[in-house]
Structure formats: C-alpha cells, structure tokens
Amino acid sequence: MSTTTPPVQPAxxxxxxxxxxTPRVPFGRLVRxxxxxxxxxxAGRWFAGSIVALCLAIVLITAxxxxxxxxxxxxxxxxxxxxxxxxxxxxxxxxVTSEWSQRTGLVTFTLEPHRARVVGAxxxxxxxxxxxxxxxxxxIGALGNVIAGGAWDVETGTLVNGVIVANLIGIVLGxxxxxxxxxxxxAIVAYFxxxxxxxxxxxxxxxxxxxxxxLAPWIEFNTAQASLFEGDAVPTGEELGQLLVSGFIWxxxxxxxxxxxxxxxxxK
Amino acid sequence: MITVEGLTKTYGGFRAVDDxxxxxxxxxxxxxxxxxxxxxxxxxxxxxxLTPPTQGRVTIxxxxxxxxxxxxxxxxxxxxxxxxxAGRTGREVLTIGARTMGLPDSRVDEILEMVSLTPAEAxxxxxxxxxxxxxxxxxxxxxxxxxxVLILDEPANGLDPAGIxxxxxxxxxxxxxxxxxxxxxxxxxxxxxxxxxxxxxxxGRIVAQGDKKTLLSGQAASSLVTSLDNDALARALTAAGxxxxxxxxxxxxxxxxxxxxxxxxxxxxxLTDLRSxxxxxxxxxxxxxxxxxxxGHPAAATAQGGxx
Ligand SMILES: Nc1ncnc2c1ncn2[C@@H]1O[C@H](COP(=O)(O)OP(=O)(O)OP(=O)(O)O)[C@@H](O)[C@H]1O
Ligand SMILES: [Mg+2]
Numbered sequence: 001m002s003t004t005t006p007p008v009q010p011a012x013x014x015x016x017x018x019x020x021x022t023p024r025v026p027f028g029r030l031v032r033x034x035x036x037x038x039x040x041x042x043a044g045r046w047f048a049g050s051i052v053a054l055c056l057a058i059v060l061i062t063a064x065x066x067x068x069x070x071x072x073x074x075x076x077x078x079x080x081x082x083x084x085x086x087x088x089x090x091x092x093x094x095x096v097t098s099e100w101s102q103r104t105g106l107v108t109f110t111l112e113p114h115r116a117r118v119v120g121a122x123x124x125x126x127x128x129x130x131x132x133x134x135x136x137x138x139x140i141g142a143l144g145n146v147i148a149g150g151a152w153d154v155e156t157g158t159l160v161n162g163v164i165v166a167n168l169i170g171i172v173l174g175x176x177x178x179x180x181x182x183x184x185x186x187a188i189v190a191y192f193x194x195x196x197x198x199x200x201x202x203x204x205x206x207x208x209x210x211x212x213x214x215l216a217p218w219i220e221f222n223t224a225q226a227s228l229f230e231g232d233a234v235p236t237g238e239e240l241g242q243l244l245v246s247g248f249i250w251x252x253x254x255x256x257x258x259x260x261x262x263x264x265x266x267x268k
Numbered sequence: 269m270i271t272v273e274g275l276t277k278t279y280g281g282f283r284a285v286d287d288x289x290x291x292x293x294x295x296x297x298x299x300x301x302x303x304x305x306x307x308x309x310x311x312x313x314x315x316x317x318l319t320p321p322t323q324g325r326v327t328i329x330x331x332x333x334x335x336x337x338x339x340x341x342x343x344x345x346x347x348x349x350x351x352x353x354a355g356r357t358g359r360e361v362l363t364i365g366a367r368t369m370g371l372p373d374s375r376v377d378e379i380l381e382m383v384s385l386t387p388a389e390a391x392x393x394x395x396x397x398x399x400x401x402x403x404x405x406x407x408x409x410x411x412x413x414x415x416x417v418l419i420l421d422e423p424a425n426g427l428d429p430a431g432i433x434x435x436x437x438x439x440x441x442x443x444x445x446x447x448x449x450x451x452x453x454x455x456x457x458x459x460x461x462x463x464x465x466x467x468x469x470x471x472g473r474i475v476a477q478g479d480k481k482t483l484l485s486g487q488a489a490s491s492l493v494t495s496l497d498n499d500a501l502a503r504a505l506t507a508a509g510x511x512x513x514x515x516x517x518x519x520x521x522x523x524x525x526x527x528x529x530x531x532x533x534x535x536x537x538x539l540t541d542l543r544s545x546x547x548x549x550x551x552x553x554x555x556x557x558x559x560x561x562x563x564g565h566p567a568a569a570t571a572q573g574g575x576x
Contacts, residue, residue: 015269015294015448017329017342017416024337025368033368040364041355103351106318107409110345111368113317113334266319 025112030121035128037104038095047094048133051087055080055137059144066148073145074154078229080141081163084133086195088167089174091133092126093187096178096262101185105267115263123175130171134164161228161235169225172251179258182265194250199223217242221250269294269448270315270417274324277310277472284310286472287324292450292465294416297443299463300452303557307472308452309347312421316345328417329448340369344415346423349406354395358385358405361394362412369413376412383408384434399426407435418442420451424458436462456553470557483552491525492545494518496538504535520545 038044059080063071099105112118145152174191181187199222206213217224217239224246227239235243270292277285285307292298300308313319315326317333328336328343336342352361362376380390383404394402403426410418418439424432439449439462453459459466466483468476476483494517495501505512505521508531512519518541521528525542532539 015329017331017336019329019331019336019342022337022341025370029368029370033364036367037364040360041353043355098353102353102355103348104353106347106351107365109318110316110347111340111365113339266313 025117027117027121030112030117031124031128034095034118034122034125037098038091038125038129044094047087047091048129051084051091051133052136052140054087055083055140056143058083059140060147063144063148068148068150071145071148071150072153073142073150074158076141076144076148076150077138077154078141078158078162080137080144081134081167084137085163085167085170088130088133089170089177089191089195090188091129092171092174093178093191094184095122095126096175097182097184097187100182100265100267103267109267119179119259119262126171126175127168130167134167137163157230157234166225166228169247169251172255176251176255176258179262180254181258182262195222218245219249221246269329270298270419270450271327272311272315272324273326275311275314275321275326276323277307277314277319278322283472285314285321288469288472288474289324290467290474290477292448294448295443295446296464297439297449297451297462299459299466300450300469301454301456301459301466301553302452302469303454305471306454306469306557308454308469309421311469312345312347312419312450312452315419316343316347318347338369338413340365340413340415342413342415342417344410344413344418344420346406346410346420348421349402349425352394352402352405355393357391357393358397358401359390361405362390362408365409365412371413379408379412382411400428400431403427404431407438416446417448418450420449422453423451424453424455432458456550460549468553468556475556476552480549483549484546488522488546489524490545491521491523491528492518492541492543493521493525493528493532493539494541495532496540500535501532501537501539504531504537515545517541 039048059076062076062079066075099108108118109115173194177187177191177194181190198220202212202216202220202223206216217226218241224239224242227235227243272288272290275285275288276283288307288311290298300311302308310319314321315328315333316339325332333339333343356364359376359380362379363373366373366375380387385401385404385408389397389401394405397405403423407420407423410420420439423439424435427435439451443449443464451459451463460480465479466477467474468483492515493501498514498519502512502519505519505523505528508527510521510523510527510531512521514520525544528542529539532542
C-alpha cells in the first residue's frame with residue numbers, strides 16, 4: 001500500500017474549523033461540472049450523439065424524398081429543429097433523474113449542500129447543452145438545404161418560434177418532469193405520454209365535442225404550441241393567452257412542484 | 269470536532285434516531301457502533317445535511333454543515349460506496365469531485381495511488397468494480413479534498429484483511445495529525461482496535477460511550493480457573509465467600525484472578541489454568557444492545573421487530 005500521507009490541516013485546539021479562507025464553490029464551476037457529468041458516460045455521449053445523428057438522418061431523407069418546391073432553408077431548419085425537439089427534453093430528464101436513479105445525488109448534494117445552487121447549475125448546464133444542440137441542428141438543416149439545392153429563404157417565425165422557442169420550452173419541460181418524478185424510466189414514459197398520447201387523446205375528444213375542441217388549446221400545451229409553428233404568423237392575442245394558460249398548467253406548475261420536491265427529497 | 273446535540277429523527281411514528289448526543293474529538297478516532305438498523309447511517313446523513321433532523325442539531329467544527337463553504341475541503345464523507353454512476357470510470361468519479369472542489373487533476377492521481385487503485389483499474393467503469401474496489405474509491409473520494417474531519421459509514425465494508433489493516437493505519441494517522449475521524453460499523457472487532465472512543469447505539473438510542481477502559485470498568489470481576497482438583501478448589505472458594513460454578517473443564521468464579529490464586533494456594537490445589545473471565549467488549553456490546561436484537565442475534569435487529 002502507498003506510503004503517501006496527506007497533511008491534515010491542523011484543527012484549532014478547540015476543534016473549530018477555520019472556514020474563513022475557503023470561498024464557496026463558484027457557480028460557474030458547478031455549471032461546468034454539470035455539463036461534464038451529462039457527457040462523461042457512454043450512455044450520455046451516445047444519447048447526445050444519437051440525437052444529432054437522427055437529425056442528420058431525417059434531414060437527409062427529406063432532402064431526397066420531399067418535393068423540391070417545398071424545400072428551402074426554413075423547411076430544413078424546422079425539420080431538424082422538430083426532430084431535436086422530440087429528444088432534447090429526454091436529455092434534460094436524464095440530467096436530473098440520474099442523480100436519483102444512479103444515486104449520485106448522495107455525493108452531489110454533499111459537496112454542495114445548497115441544493116438550489118445545484119439545481120440552478122444543472123439548469124444552466126442543460127440550457128448550454130440545449131443551445132449547443134440547437135446550433136448543431138441548424139447546421140444540419142443548412143447542410144440538408146445545400147444537398148437539396150433549396151432556396152435560402154427562411155421566415156423569422158419558423159426560426160424563432162418553431163425552433164428556438166419550442167426547443168427552449170422542451171428544455172424547461174424535460175427539467176420539470178425530471179424534478180417531479182426523480183426516476184429515469186418513469187420520467188421518460190411520462191414525457192412520451194405527455195407529448196405523444198395526450199395530443200392525440202385531446203384531438204379525438206375535440207373531434208366529438210366542439211366545446212372541448214375550443215377548450216383544448218387553453219388546457220393542453222401541445223395543442224397551444226401549434227401556433228408557434230405557423231411560419232411568420234405572429235401568435236394572436238388569444239393564441240398567446242392560450243400559450244400562457246396551458247404553459248402555466250404544464251410547465252410552471254410541474255416545475256414549481258418538482259423543484260419543491262427535489263429540494264426536500266432525501267437522496268438515498 | 270463533531271458535536272451532536274439531542275438529535276432525533278422520526279419517520280412517521282418510528283424513531284430512527286432518538287435523542288442522540290455525543291462529541292467526536294479532534295485527534296481521536298471515534299467509533300460509532302450498533303447493530304443493523306440502529307440509526308448510524310441516519311445520524312451520519314443528518315450530519316451532512318442529506319436528511320433533515322426532526323429535533324436537535326449537529327455542528328462540525330462549530331458550523332452547521334450547510335454553512336461550511338466548499339465542504340469537501342473540510343469534511344470528507346463516505347456514506348455509500350455503491351452510490352456512484354455505474355457508467356463512470358473510477359477516475360472520472362474522482363475527477364468530478366476534484367473539479368467541484370477546485371482541485372487540480374493531479375490530486376486524482378495522488379489519491380488513486382493512496383488507496384492503491386491502479387491506473388488500469390481507475391479506467392474501468394464503476395459497474396465493473398468489485399465491492400472492495402468500490403469501497404477504496406469511496407474512501408478516495410472522501411480523502412480527496414484533504415479534509416480535517418472524516419465521516420465514514422462502514423468504511424471497512426468489503427475490504428480484504430490487508431485493506432482493513434491499511435484503513436486502520438490510514439485513519440489512525442489522520443487522527444494523529446489532528447484530524448477528527450468518525451466511523452461507523454456493526455462489527456465490534458473492526459472498531460475495537462482502532463477507535464479511541466466508542467459510541468454504542470441501539471435502536472436509535474445511545475446505550476454507552478467512552479473509551480474501551482471506561483466501557484469495561486463497570487463490568488463485574490470474573491475468573492475462569494481449571495485445577496487438578498476442582499471440587500476442593502470450589503469448596504475453598506465458597507469458604508472464602510466467593511461463588512464458584514462449573515464452566516467447561518473448570519470453574520467460573522465471581523472474583524479477581526488474584527483471589528482465586530490465593531484460595532488455591534491456601535487449599536494446596538494445583539492450578540492448570542487461570543485467567544480473567546470478565547465479559548469482553550463483545551459481550552458488553554451484545555448485552556447493551558440486547559433489547560434491539562431478536563433472539564440474541566445482533567444481525568437481526570430491525571426496529572420493526574417490536575419490543576424484545
Ligand atoms: N426514509 C425512511 N423511512 C422510514 N424508515 C427509515 C427511513 N430511513 C431509515 N429508516 C429506518 O431507520 C432505521 C435506522 O436506519 P439506519 O440506516 O440509520 O441504520 P444503521 O444503523 O445504519 O444500520 P446498518 O448497520 O444496517 O447500516 C431503520 O430501521 C430504517 O429502516
Ligand atoms: Mg448503515
């Protein structure tokens with residue numbers, strides 16, 4: 001065994017810890033560590049890599065398959081951005097839930113006992129990763145346009161609402177679901193129910209009940225978000241109201257409850 | 269120094285930790301000993317702020333854990349060596365810790381060497397680690413920030429005999445250089461040889477504390493003796509006011525060995541074996557925590573067992 005011995009900081013005779021010369025862990029460092037943690041496992045790298053690969057595959061397929069008339073830069077950006085939008089929330093979910101499912105929270109929250117700081121750092125790390133992926137998705141979209149020889153037209157609405165805002169919503173949503181459920185499989189299943197099953201159910205209900213079809217965009221966030229994907233059309237006052245109301249129900253409430261849960265939970 | 273004052277933790281109606289108070293002094297190794305489910309881990313989790321106490325408080329070097337900035341640099345914690353991301357390499361686990369604490373990456377190599385994990389092993393994923401390797405990694409993580417206080421839950425768990433001896437030396441050295449070491453165990457012999465001070469806990473309550481001598485001082489004197497004529501010796505001892513009862517080949521007597529020798533000398537009986545029969549720490553431990561154990565099995569002590 002090694003003979004190296006670390007010098008123990010001499011404790012004051014009273015046994016008091018002198019903490020005056022130790023600054024707390026800077027927030028930026030916490031963020032960098034969180035970014036690292038989301039990419040330092042094979043699973044993490046594969047997941048991020050697969051999202052990019054999938055965007056690339058789908059853009060290439062559309063470049064060859066879609067009718068030429070429809071193809072311009074805006075079209076490819078939204079194809080790439082929408083593909084990203086499906087999977088980006090899962091990346092955020094895993095960032096949060098792995099602390100519980102893999103039990104690393106025991107160490108994380110011991111090294112930084114102020115959990116709100118850890119959560120903040122994680123969120124910033126998720127935003128950074130998400131923005132990085134959005135930029136990559138843009139590049140892939142542009143590549144698709146080059147291959148298809150499409151026009152370099154893009155509507156600002158597509159770019160801002162359809163890709164950036166929609167993906168930012170996805171980031172917040174994934175983070176909220178992760179905090180709320182603190183369990184990887186449960187959170188991913190919940191996400192797919194929310195994003196795939198719920199809109200279909202609402203659609204079917206709405207087809208039968210007119211009053212429900214009118215109500216749906218107010219209470220179902222996916223339905224409300226449809227107004228984000230209408231090119232340059234700025235959401236009307238009513239649509240904005242629907243976004244705010246349903247967003248409050250599906251984004252703000254889960255986020256707040258999830259945060260409350262996470263700050264109190266006992267990592268086991 | 270770790271100061272625990274009136275710590276209580278209840279889950280529903282169940283008191284996992286019940287009014288626990290003790291002090292772990294700097295320069296000493298304090299052993300926290302108790303059967304399974306006694307509340308050791310819960311107490312340690314409260315110390316580092318992972319579990320909020322129902323009542324009472326803990327200070328480390330005079331501060332609540334939450335108030336210690338960059339706590340990894342002051343307090344080394346090992347609660348559960350298996351609580352690591354299975355997909356990370358051992359080196360990566362330590363690198364994350366080092367980065368969080370603001371230590372250079374060279375510290376990771378230093379600490380890997382200190383716990384005898386080879387570079388090849390450090391490159392393996394934690395999922396493929398043996399129990400002992402995981403434990404070494406956990407200890408390495410606790411030592412990373414060169415803390416002056418160590419809180420280790422069952423650090424010897426899964427270590428081979430050489431590893432246990434190494435751990436003993438390491439912790440002793442830490443305490444000798446002024447560090448505070450608190451380690452838990454449910455195995456007495458693990459703690460007995462290294463701890464300067466022992467805290468015995470059973471079903472959430474402290475049942476005894478002190479150093480080995482103090483703990484044993486309350487024990488009634490007792491001797492075990494074998495002679496060529498046990499009957500004659502028994503008569504002589506009884507005449508001298510002691511009570512002697514057959515035990516195996518010889519007798520158990522409720523007095524010091526010197527008294528037995530004196531009685532034998534007076535009676536002219538040849539002794540073949542004479543030693544102290546005082547209950548050791550093990551017996552004391554089992555006796556003190558007896559009501560927390562089912563059918564006298566220390567391992568079966570779960571709080572759900574009800575009053576024994
Ligand atoms: N979150 C919880 N909810 C309910 N009971 C709990 C909870 N956490 C711990 N307990 C109970 O508290 C008691 C003390 O558990 P603890 O883990 O502290 O024991 P321990 O002394 O560390 O035992 P061991 O030697 O087996 O590690 C146990 O009965 C346990 O079941
Ligand atoms: Mg335990």
